[in-house]
Amino acid sequence: MIRGVRGAITVNQNDENEIVHATELLIREMIKENEIAPDSVASVFISVTEDLSSVFPAKAMRAIEGWTFVPVMCMREIPVPSSLPKCIRVMMHVNTNIEQEKVCHIYLRNAVTLRPDLQGETNARS
Known part of the structure; x- marks a missing residue:
């Protein structure tokens, strides 16, 4: 099942190094917490808010050993008024037998505000 x-x-800013570093940190945490192997990943979507344009955040995946051939696509989030600025979002489509409620979704830094229902859970980290 996928x-x-x-x-x-x-x-904090629209800076290539900061975006790549933050994206890599997030992806590594998602991999670790869900025990994801690259061969189990069908694809990865990465979106950024419109205030982030200095680099494709997918560049971060290429720094992770074994993830070179995982299909990834970057896109821009729709600019909803009052939405969280300077935010990078990742959606991995993973082949797994893990039950839906046991998937560990990772929200770091100010992104924890995107899922207030997960506050205090093991899958929302600040």
Whole structure:
């Protein structure tokens, strides 16, 4: 079965190094917490808010050993008024037998505000 594994993180500025580093941190945490092997991943979508344009955040995946051939696509989030700025969101489509409620979605830094229902759970980290 394919499950979606979600994650999000914020950055302080539209800077290539900061975006790549934050994206790599988020993806590594998603991998670790859900024990994801690259061969089990069908695809990865990465979106950024419109204030982040200095680099494709997918560049971060290429720094992770074994993830070179995982299909990834970057896109821009719709600019909803009052939405969280400087935010990177990741959706991994993973082949897994894990039950839906046991998938560990990762929200780091200010992105924890995206899922207030997960506050205090093991899958929302600040």
